[in-house]
Amino acid sequence: RLAIRTATIAGAIVAAACVYDAPVTPHDTNISAATVSTGPSLQIAATATAEPGGRYLIVFNPGRSAAAAIATELSTNGGHLEGLHEQLGFAVVSGITSEAAGRLAKADGVGSVEADIEFALESPSQAEALDASDLGTQSAESPQTALLFARQWNMRAIRADAAWAGGALGSPNVSVAILDTGIDYRWPDLNGRVDLARSISMRPDEDARLHTWFGALNLNPITDLNGHGTIVSSIVASNSNYFAGVTTRTTLFGIKVCTVFNTCSTLATLNGILYAADHGADVINMSLGGAFPKSAAPGLVSIFSRVLNYANRRGTLIVVAAGNEAADLDRNGNIYSLYCNSPHVVCVSATGPTAAPTPVGPFTNPDAVTPYTNYGRSAISLAAPGGGITSLNVLVSGPCSQTALVWHQPPPPTPGAPLPPPVIDGPLCPENAGLFRLSGAGTSFSAPHVAGVAAALVAMMGPGNPSQIRARLQNSSDDLGAPGTDPFYGHGRLNAGRAVSALP
Structure with a gap:
């Protein structure tokens, strides 16, 4: 049997959930050599983490590697190499600023730098x-x-x-x-x-x-x-x-x-x-x-x-x-x-x-x-x-x-202000x-x-x-x-x- 004692939870019962909420338009996640996009998100379910301390995809030019440039940037200005996949032509770095991403976009061997996209996941609630006493054979x-x-x-x-x-x-x-x-x-x-x-x-x-x-x-x-x-x-x-x-x-x-x-x-x-x-x-x-x-x-x-x-x-x-x-x-x-x-x-x-x-x-x-x-x-x-x-x-x-x-x-603390954590x-x-x-x-x-x-x-x-x-x-x-x-x-x-x- 079940002891129907419902946990105290926040949020509604999930009806159609568990993956992403809607096709969305995130931030422009492409980082050019000249600028890092900070344009607004147009919808709700994805955001590009282009803020300080963000995670970025570094795509190499065909047949090239940017491993040395990445190592130099991270050792000089901080950050973390989460994955270097030279055979597949990319790397993932985190903990760097948008300015650092802009510098990497100009580095030798780099084709593009794109900010991470965090997609929403709505969990069952x-x-x-x-009642564990009913657990038997x-x-x-x-x-x-x-x-x-x-x-x-x-x-x-x-x-x-x-x-x-x-x-x-x-x-x-x-x-x-x-x-x-x-x-x-x-x-x-x-x-x-x-x-x-x-x-x-x-x-x-x-x-x-x-x-x-x-x-x-x-x-x-x-x-x-x-x-x-x-x-x-x-x-x-x-x-x-x-x-x-x-x-x-x-x-x-x-x-x-x-x-x-x-x-x-x-x-x-x-x-x-x-x-x-x-x-x-x-x-x-x-x-x-x-x-x-x-x-x-x-x-x-x-x-x-x-x-x-x-x-x-x-x-x-x-x-x-x-x-x-x-x-x-x-x-x-x-x-x-x-x-x-x-x-x-x-x-x-x-x-x-x-x-x-x-x-x-x-x-x-x-x-x-x-x-x-x-x-x-x-x-x-x-x-x-x-x-x-x-x-x-x-x-x-x-x-x-x-x-x-x-x-x-x-x-938000005031209308139009960013959401607090x-x-x-x-x-x-x-x-x-x-x-x-x-x-x-x-x-x-x-x-x-x-x-x-x-x-x-x-x-x-x-x-x-x-x-x-x-x-x-x-x-x-x-x-x-x-x-x-x-x-x-x-x-x-x-x-x-x-x-x-x-x-x-």
Whole structure:
């Protein structure tokens, strides 16, 4: 049973959330030799961090390297080299001023300098306390015995139960990298599933907050202060004590690129993809993203293509969330959608029930296209459960990170003044109050269903063949909507049982 004691939280129940809010126009992020743009942002979901201490992409001229110039600038005026990728023709630096970025733009070997873009990530925020006394004979060998499996319409919708019955539980030799807000690796459903040696934080600002709030606990830097990454991770793989995951044996490792304040660094994500590919990730899950005019950051578009091509050559399958703006990705003009407009990705749209009178159903039409999901015949690869929005009963649920924090944004001190820094109020799901479940809806939750099935397929078919895994996922899906490739379902709704040959 559930002790229905709702945590005190700030903000509304997430309905269509978990990725980016809308196609946006960020600052002009291209840094010329003469000037650094400080023009206003035209929309809400992305900002270019061109302020002092910002993070910048340095794109090299073809066949050139600017490593020496970067080293000289950083040693003379300060800053940090976050990544130097000469083979791919770029570097990422942080902690430098816009003036320093302007100097680097004039350096020998530099083609362009572009400021980082922080995309918004809206996290699930409906938390309920769990009663641990009901935890009994749950087993990772039988995920359907998880305490809250009756609520998990999402696992039944993709026939994960058939995959489990056929023995497809994943393998510890298969790794899925979670690029997100971190992972609560101490939560019972995730304890032992996360490789902490390979996990890494690429957000020094989050590392400082972790130390401030939980320094005495000596936690790994991958610790999740937001909650988003923990629930995403549990969908890919779980010990199935409380919540069943698509697999139970898959190894996870976390790469923190997002913050407690619901922002994700595009350049940290770039570095994170390369880190994951170079550290043995068979699958990367990215339940994050955004959109910007191609003309605003042409170097970034080019570099992302190079990075994703590199990961594909390394044998890594990349699964991404489609986004939640009900936008047609085939008709977005000059807007570039990260990451569904990028090469070699499996882009996942969202399905969810239209109604459920109780938390355990019955669930009406769980394969319905959600009203928030992005779509597009050329963009969407597959559909998977993301959660409905008609009631709490049709959301997707998972573990609430024991270190997730609640925060609020104070208003500007005077009309037209800049917003002050956000303020952290305290824990969302405090460890001393027991365990909590977190619920929400969005394509953020769709993607990890696909990543989990992909991990099960790698365990069956062997590593290093992302194109074969992608084809198997698509060819085994349920063809819903219009026959053939559909703008909303892509090749079809994910079918775990058929993918692993447990169903005809």
